[in-house]
Every structure is written in C-alpha cells, then in structure tokens.
Amino acid sequence: MERNAxxxxxxxxxxxxxxxxxxxxxxxxxxxxxxxxxxxxxTRTPVREAIIRLEREGLVSTVYNRGAFVTVFSTREIEDLFEVREALEIKALTLAIRRSSRDEIDSIEKALKQRELRIKNLVIKSDMHDPELDFHLAIIRLSKNQRLISVWQTMQSQLSLVRVTSTMINRRYLRALEEHKKILALVRNGDLRRAERLLIRHIACAKGNMLSSLADVTGGEPEGGAIRRST
Amino acid sequence: MERNAxxxxxxxxxxxxxxxxxxxxxxxxxxxxxxxxxxxxxTRTPVREAIIRLEREGLVSTVYNRGAFVTVFSTREIEDLFEVREALEIKALTLAIRRSSRDEIDSIEKALKQRELRIKNLVIKSDMHDPELDFHLAIIRLSKNQRLISVWQTMQSQLSLVRVTSTMINRRYLRALEEHKKILALVRNGDLRRAERLLIRHIACAKGNMLSSLADVTGGEPEGGAIRRST
DNA sequence: CTGCTCAATATTGTATACAATACTTTCGCT
DNA sequence: AGCGAAAGTATTGTATACAATATTGAGCAG
Structure with a gap:
C-alpha cells in the first residue's frame, strides 16, 4: 500500500x-x-482540478469558456483584504494573550532579535521572503485557532500577489521591527488595549505602503496580456 | 453567442x-x-470539479483515493469558527457605523419588525430559514466589504452544517430579536463600544446554544456511514 | 486603410476509456 | 466457527477523445 503517494x-x-x-x-x-x-x-485533467483549487483560494480567476487568469486585484479589493486581515489579527491578539505561554513568546522574541542582527549587518537578500510576514504569522499562530490561521494565510497569499517594490520593503524593515518588538512586549504583558492600537497603526502603515507602491506602477499592464484583449 | 449559458x-x-x-x-x-x-x-467530470469547489469551501472533505465526504465538524472546529465569525462581525460593526446610511439601517429595522410580528402570531414554519442569519448577514453587508461578506458567508455555511434542534432555535427567537433591535439601535447611534459588547454576548449565546445542542446528540452517528468504517 | 465576414485554429468544457486503489465477498484452511 | 488470502467489485485518479466556444487571421468590399 503506497503510503506517501x-x-x-x-x-x-x-x-x-x-x-x-x-x-x-x-x-x-x-x-x-x-x-x-x-x-x-x-494531461489536462489534473491541471484543471488544480486550477479550480487555486480559483477557490482567490489566486486565480476563471471566466466560463475563456479560461483561468492569475487574479488582478483592484485597489478596492486590496483595501478590503487589509480590513479583513486587521480583523483577524486583532482577534488573534486577544486569543494569543489568553492562550500563549511565556516560552512561545520568548521564541518569537528570539527570532525577532536574530532578524534585527541580520538586517543591521546588511545581509538582506532580495530573495529573502518578507520578514514582516513571519512576525504576523507567528502572532496568528499564537491564537491556536486553526481556522483563523488558514483564513489568514489565504488572505496573505492573495495580498502577496500585489507586487511591492523591494526598496519600499527594505526602507521599512527596521521601523517595522521596532513595532513588532513593542507589540510582542504588550502581548507578553497582557495589555490587549495597547497592543491592538499599535497593531492597527502598524497594519495601516503596511497598507499605505502597499497602496502607494501600487500607485507607482499604475498603468503598468503586466506583460503576457490582460484578461481581455482589445484587438 | 449564448449569453446565459x-x-x-x-x-x-x-x-x-x-x-x-x-x-x-x-x-x-x-x-x-x-x-x-x-x-x-x-458524467463524472463536472461532478468531480464541483466537489473540488465544495471541498475548498469546507463543506466537503476529501481523502485521496477514498473519496469525498460531507464534512463532520468537531466541537473544536465549531468553536474556532465562532471565534472567526465574531472577529468578522465586530469588524463589520465598525465599518457599518462608518459607512451605512440611515436608510439602510431603517430598512433592516423594518425587516426586524415584520419578523417580530410573524413570530408573535406564531407563524413559524419549520422550514423557514434561520432568521438569526438574516440579521447578521444584514450587518455584515453594511460593512460594504465584499471580501468580508464572502468569508463570512463561507463560515456561515459551514456552521449551518451543524444541526441545531429547531426547538432550540425557536426558544431563542424573541430574545434574539430584542438583542438584534438593540444592536441595530446602537449602530444607528454610532455607539461602537456598546454595540460590540452586546454583539459579543449575543454570539457567545448562539455558540453556547449550538454546542449544547450538539452535546444532546453526542454519539448519534450520522446514518450512511462515517468516513472510516471499522469493519 | 478600415471594417466586415468567414474559415482556420486554439482553448475550454464534457464525455468516455483506462489504470490504480480500496472495499467486499468468497473460499479454503486450521 | 474464526481467520486469512485471493478473486471480484466498486470507486477514485488520470488519460484520451470529442464537442462547443472563443480567438485569430485572411480575404474582400467600401
């Protein structure tokens, strides 16, 4: 019996x-x-089925009899996504304070410090995945709510479709790191009110960055053809 | 060109x-x-593809080489769902206060009053869909956040898989209605803090009802065979 | 050159066929 | 009878074939 088929x-x-x-x-x-x-x-059969999965995750949009396209998110949709993300992360804070152990928080803090070192030593690789996400995912995980985690990840993967100029990311690295440390400290102390406030500001900032970096490339049609051709 | 194909x-x-x-x-x-x-x-092809969609919505769970089964949610999963739902509805309150017009709120209130009349006249049909949902969906819609709406609906359809004894629903009708009216009034007045508090209690109550009605039927295996047979 | 029709092609949607795995039943043995 | 092996059946997974729709491009009229 093939187990790992x-x-x-x-x-x-x-x-x-x-x-x-x-x-x-x-x-x-x-x-x-x-x-x-x-x-x-x-053959096409498994490909079709995989595409349906991706469609349900929002990464792909399909049009009947026309095909499947990598989703292009509108500004409005991105704003919507950020609002949902904020709701989830705030809920995660509440749950994290209630459910996470000192050890778990310590290990996140350690990861933050390591990251700080790497950044200050300027070993930022361009292909490094966004460290911002690591922290937020860590907080989300503290909620111990599997559904919350998976919904968040779906949102997050959709947001990651939005290209952000890497300089934009780099510029925020250190500042974001400081905010992360503060939020974590507040979680440790069980200070939900302040943690929430800080997180909301933090997310608003991230949203602002993404939207403004979007504005930069406005009109820049992705190569490969848009969903509808003019012809 | 077939338009509505x-x-x-x-x-x-x-x-x-x-x-x-x-x-x-x-x-x-x-x-x-x-x-x-x-x-x-x-033929099987479109059936398979439909099942994949349902699987991604959580209504169906598939096991490789074994098949697709209507999802059985564990108590833990239901609790998780309620927590996410609460997060979404609270966020919706904030947005509703910011974005909804007086007219929209009026029309929800009117619907509530009609429902109250029907209930007091005891014209409760057993096949009537849960009026509880109508109100919550209305609030969610006030958020004007399409993503929030669709995530909420997905959660909600999952929760509706959990059978609730109808007597349990009926008993709560009037009380729930009063709470709905109060929450709506608070939204109208822009009193986010109190609306939140009331909504949280309201949802906690719904969760309690669902979980306790679950406990009633504990051990009652759904007919048709469970996912894994003992043989 | 522009805009149109219509054939040729490409692509998706569905049906059928085959393969692999899981489940069931039968049969034989102790 | 109880247990296990093996054949037979059912069901899923993948490949192929066909049908329907959309896209492209050539030819032609204005």
Missing amino acids: VSAVDLVYEALKSKILAQEYLPGIQLKEMQISKELGL | VSAVDLVYEALKSKILAQEYLPGIQLKEMQISKELGL
Missing part, C-alpha cells in the same frame, strides 16, 4: 501556486491548461 | 450545495461521483 493534482497545484507567488506567472496572464500539462508531463 | 459544473455545484445545506446529504456520508452524475444525467 501524492496525487498529480497536488503536484500541479503546488507547482502553479509557487510560480504564481514567485511572480513567475504575473497577475493577468492566462493559465493555459495544455501548456501547463505539457510542461509537467501530465 | 451555464456550465454543468455550476449545476452540479448548486445541486450538491443545496442538498448539503438542506441536510439531505448528512455530514459524514460519502459523495459518490458515479451516483451523483447518474442522478443529474451527466
């Missing part, structure tokens, strides 16, 4: 998802079943 | 979803592709 659908799903998140497939481009199935040495 | 997948999806939500397919039973496709006069 993995389905072809899973393979395609992971392949597509990582390519989308790595922005190898840019928002707007069409995911052609034939092409993908040839690339992976499979 | 609807895909077979959509048909299957809607059919399955409504049967699941109507508890025609009870939690735990297996969704057999062949059987469903024969019932609908289609």
Whole structure:
C-alpha cells in the first residue's frame, strides 16, 4: 500500500501556486491548461482540478469558456483584504494573550532579535521572503485557532500577489521591527488595549505602503496580456 | 453567442450545495461521483470539479483515493469558527457605523419588525430559514466589504452544517430579536463600544446554544456511514 | 486603410476509456 | 466457527477523445 503517494493534482497545484507567488506567472496572464500539462508531463485533467483549487483560494480567476487568469486585484479589493486581515489579527491578539505561554513568546522574541542582527549587518537578500510576514504569522499562530490561521494565510497569499517594490520593503524593515518588538512586549504583558492600537497603526502603515507602491506602477499592464484583449 | 449559458459544473455545484445545506446529504456520508452524475444525467467530470469547489469551501472533505465526504465538524472546529465569525462581525460593526446610511439601517429595522410580528402570531414554519442569519448577514453587508461578506458567508455555511434542534432555535427567537433591535439601535447611534459588547454576548449565546445542542446528540452517528468504517 | 465576414485554429468544457486503489465477498484452511 | 488470502467489485485518479466556444487571421468590399 503506497503510503506517501501524492496525487498529480497536488503536484500541479503546488507547482502553479509557487510560480504564481514567485511572480513567475504575473497577475493577468492566462493559465493555459495544455501548456501547463505539457510542461509537467501530465494531461489536462489534473491541471484543471488544480486550477479550480487555486480559483477557490482567490489566486486565480476563471471566466466560463475563456479560461483561468492569475487574479488582478483592484485597489478596492486590496483595501478590503487589509480590513479583513486587521480583523483577524486583532482577534488573534486577544486569543494569543489568553492562550500563549511565556516560552512561545520568548521564541518569537528570539527570532525577532536574530532578524534585527541580520538586517543591521546588511545581509538582506532580495530573495529573502518578507520578514514582516513571519512576525504576523507567528502572532496568528499564537491564537491556536486553526481556522483563523488558514483564513489568514489565504488572505496573505492573495495580498502577496500585489507586487511591492523591494526598496519600499527594505526602507521599512527596521521601523517595522521596532513595532513588532513593542507589540510582542504588550502581548507578553497582557495589555490587549495597547497592543491592538499599535497593531492597527502598524497594519495601516503596511497598507499605505502597499497602496502607494501600487500607485507607482499604475498603468503598468503586466506583460503576457490582460484578461481581455482589445484587438 | 449564448449569453446565459451555464456550465454543468455550476449545476452540479448548486445541486450538491443545496442538498448539503438542506441536510439531505448528512455530514459524514460519502459523495459518490458515479451516483451523483447518474442522478443529474451527466458524467463524472463536472461532478468531480464541483466537489473540488465544495471541498475548498469546507463543506466537503476529501481523502485521496477514498473519496469525498460531507464534512463532520468537531466541537473544536465549531468553536474556532465562532471565534472567526465574531472577529468578522465586530469588524463589520465598525465599518457599518462608518459607512451605512440611515436608510439602510431603517430598512433592516423594518425587516426586524415584520419578523417580530410573524413570530408573535406564531407563524413559524419549520422550514423557514434561520432568521438569526438574516440579521447578521444584514450587518455584515453594511460593512460594504465584499471580501468580508464572502468569508463570512463561507463560515456561515459551514456552521449551518451543524444541526441545531429547531426547538432550540425557536426558544431563542424573541430574545434574539430584542438583542438584534438593540444592536441595530446602537449602530444607528454610532455607539461602537456598546454595540460590540452586546454583539459579543449575543454570539457567545448562539455558540453556547449550538454546542449544547450538539452535546444532546453526542454519539448519534450520522446514518450512511462515517468516513472510516471499522469493519 | 478600415471594417466586415468567414474559415482556420486554439482553448475550454464534457464525455468516455483506462489504470490504480480500496472495499467486499468468497473460499479454503486450521 | 474464526481467520486469512485471493478473486471480484466498486470507486477514485488520470488519460484520451470529442464537442462547443472563443480567438485569430485572411480575404474582400467600401
């Protein structure tokens, strides 16, 4: 009995998802079943099924009889996402204070300090995944609420489709780190009110950055063709 | 050009979803592709694709090489769902106060009053859909946040899989209605703090009811066979 | 050159066929 | 009878085939 058999659908799903998140497939481009199935040495059936999964996660948008496209989020949708994300993170704070042990908080703090060192030593690799996310994910995890975690991750992966100029990220690294440390300290002390306030400001800041960096590239159609061609 | 052409997948999806939500397919039973496709006069392909959609919405759980089953939620998962739901509804309150017009609130109030009349005249039909949901959905909609709305609806449909004895619902009708009216009044006055507090208590009450009604039927395996057979 | 029609192509949507795994029943043994 | 192996059946997973729709491009009229 093959224990660790993995389905072809899973393979395609992971392949597509990582390519989308790595922005190898840019928002707007069409995911052609034939092409993908040839690339992976499979047929269209598992590819279709993987695409349906991605569609339900919001990374892909499909139009009947036209195909599947990497989702292009509007400014409004991004704002909506941030509002939901804020709601989830605030709830996570409440739960974290109630449910997390000193040890767990210590280990997050340690990770923060290591990150601070790396940043100050300027070993910032451009391909380093956003450290911002690590902290927020850590807080979310403290909630011990599996559903909260998975909804948050779905939102987050959608937000990560929005390209942010890396300079924009780098500039905020240190400041964000300070805020993270403060929030964590407040969680440790069980000071929900202040933690909330700080987190809200922190998220608002992140939102502002993303939206302004969006404005920078306004009009910059992603190559590969938009969803609808003018022709 | 067929404008309103609807895909077979959509048909299957809607059919399955409504049967699941109507508890025609009870939690735990297996969704057999062949059987469903024969019932609908289609083949397995669109059935499979519809099932994948439902799986991503949490209504169905699939096991590789074993099949798809209507999800059975554990007590823990229900608690998790309620926590997320609370987070979303609280956020919705904030946004509702900021974004909703007097007219919108008036129309919700009118609906509440009509419902009150119907209840007092004892015209409660057993197949009436839970009025509790109407109010909460109305509040959620006031947020004007499409993402918030859709995440909430997904959660809600999952929660509706949990069978609640109808007497349990009926008993709470009037009391819930009063709470709804109070919450709405507070939203109208922009009193976020008090609205939040009331809503939290209100949801806690609903959660308590659901969990206790769950306890009633503990051990009552859904007919049709559980996910894993003992043999 | 522009705009149109219509054939040719590409792509998706659904059906069918085959393969692999899981479940069931039968049969044989102790 | 009780247990286990093995054949038979059912069900899912993947591949292929066909149908329907959309897109492209050539040809042609104005």
